[in-house]
Amino acid sequence: HDVVCVDIDHEKVRKINNGETPIYEDGLEGMLSQALQKNKLHATTDIDSIKETDFIFVAVGTPSKDNGSIDLKYIEAASADIANFIKSRTYCTVVVKSTVLPETTEKVVLPVLEKSGKKAGEDFGLCMNPEFLREGKALEDFFNPDRIVIGGIDAKSGDSLEKLYSDFKAPIMRTDLKTAEFIKYASNAFLATKITFINEIGNMCKNLGIDVYDVAEGMGLDKRIGKHFLHAGIGFGGSCFRKDVEALLAKSKEVKSVSKILSVVLDINKDQPLKIVHLLKKRLPDLEGKTIAVLGLAFKEGTDDIRDAPSIIIISELLKHNCKINSYDPKASNNMRKLYPDINYCGSVSDALSGSDACIILTGWDELKKLSDKDFNNMNNKIIIEGRKVLSKDLVTGFEGVCW
Numbered sequence: 339h340d341v342v343c344v345d346i347d348h349e350k351v352r353k354i355n356n357g358e359t360p361i362y363e364d365g366l367e368g369m370l371s372q373a374l375q376k377n378k379l380h381a382t383t384d385i386d387s388i389k390e391t392d393f394i395f396v397a398v399g400t401p402s403k404d405n406g407s408i409d410l411k412y413i414e415a416a417s418a419d420i421a422n423f424i425k426s427r428t429y430c431t432v433v434v435k436s437t438v439l440p441e442t443t444e445k446v447v448l449p450v451l452e453k454s455g456k457k458a459g460e461d462f463g464l465c466m467n468p469e470f471l472r473e474g475k476a477l478e479d480f481f482n483p484d485r486i487v488i489g490g491i492d493a494k495s496g497d498s499l500e501k502l503y504s505d506f507k508a509p510i511m512r513t514d515l516k517t518a519e520f521i522k523y524a525s526n527a528f529l530a531t532k533i534t535f536i537n538e539i540g541n542m543c544k545n546l547g548i549d550v551y552d553v554a555e556g557m558g559l560d561k562r563i564g565k566h567f568l569h570a571g572i573g574f575g576g577s578c579f580r581k582d583v584e585a586l587l588a589k590s591k592e593v594k595s596v597s598k599i600l601s602v603v604l605d606i607n608k609d610q611p612l613k614i615v616h617l618l619k620k621r622l623p624d625l626e627g628k629t630i631a632v633l634g635l636a637f638k639e640g641t642d643d644i645r646d647a648p649s650i651i652i653i654s655e656l657l658k659h660n661c662k663i664n665s666y667d668p669k670a671s672n673n674m675r676k677l678y679p680d681i682n683y684c685g686s687v688s689d690a691l692s693g694s695d696a697c698i699i700l701t702g703w704d705e706l707k708k709l710s711d712k713d714f715n716n717m718n719n720k721i722i723i724e725g726r727k728v729l730s731k732d733l734v735t736g737f738e739g740v741c742w
């Protein structure tokens with residue numbers, strides 16, 4: 339396919355055309371430069387420079403408003419630009435990829451598109467095609483999807499998109515627009531709930547002296563439960579789960595079918611990062627002014643993204659105790675520096691650990707999995723608490739986990 343990326347952000351467009359990826363993911367830069375070399379992809383800020391296209395994917399952000407409800411300003415702005423574009427073009431199919439609540443494509447996107455004077459289902463196609471990619475694993479997930487969900491306003495729209503995906507070996511599910519929208523929210527809400535459930539079990543395990551990972555393994559062998567997303571720790575972060583659960587909760591109130599489970603998920607997840615600080619206080623009752631090594635800042639391994647990362651809440655709590663923070667992250671330090679310019683950003687694990695009174699591990703980077711006892715020799719006290727299951731008992735002695 340020939341792909342043109344359109345964005346209003348000039349810097350992002352410049353970077354993409356230059357072969358620089360605006361976000362970090364292993365393998366992404368290589369794939370981008372291959373596509374650029376083959377002249378198969380370029381970026382522009384000028385949608386009008388595109389002559390004709392078969393598909394337009396809307397992939398703008400859908401952030402939360404202060405009350406948790408979804409902010410559709412970017413969806414509306416992109417839809418208006420697309421309306422202007424399709425006015426003078428032949429039939430193409432508009433595909434909403436952005437995560438939007440049930441009814442948004444039909445009630446918000448469609449009316450704006452029809453301001454072009456063209457009619458959905460006749461003059462242009464309209465689909466909702468949710469994305470299920472994980473950050474840091476987006477390439478792998480894109481090429482090996484578990485399923486492809488296509489919501490279409492009519493059969494022709496859905497058929498054309500199904501054809502576009504014909505090379506993928508994944509079940510394709512055809513639905514109407516709002517069902518496709520809901521599948522995305524229900525999936526993210528379920529995953530967030532699954533993590534929260536195992537975190538609660540983990541908190542109980544901690545008090546019982548049981549390793550929650552053994553419990554999760556035993557549970558996961560049951561096919562009905564499955565082993566994925568049962569990794570207990572300091573809670574889910576990232577730009578999706580909290581935002582989507584909040585938006586779905588707000589929607590549940592709007593349609594007068596209030597979700598109880600979702601508000602509990604959000605409450606538990608808010609407290610979960612602080613568990614590691616409680617454990618730290620048990621080991622270092624006088625936390626005031628201590629030097630703490632923080633290994634891992636990104637909301638998860640494989641990305642430089644810190645949005646909603648548990649590390650943000652934990653660092654803020656440690657700063658309240660006037661702790662000196664020596665942080666290390668292989669990719670996310672520059673992003674965290676914008677939020678906390680005054681903590682130390684070390685170039686290596688060894689620098690972060692040197693002279694520290696305790697160490698907490700907050701992201702499951704592979705690099706940290708290789709640490710062994712000798713790596714912790716330069717600490718003042720060998721207090722190590724991990725918030726993600728990272729260290730190996732065969733290599734490191736005397737550490738504890740937040741739920742294990």
Ligand code: UGA
Pocket residue numbers: 437469470471472473474526529533566567568569570571572573574575576577578579637638639
């Ligand atoms: C999530 C979903 O997994 C994707 O399917 C979805 O497309 C995406 O949101 C989205 O809506 O855009 P993502 O947020 O990138 O993807 O990352 P996840 O791998 O789901 O992890 C989210 C958070 O949960 C991370 O902080 C991770 O450390 C945590 N997590 C994950 C756990 O604490 N335990 C687990 O077992 C799994």
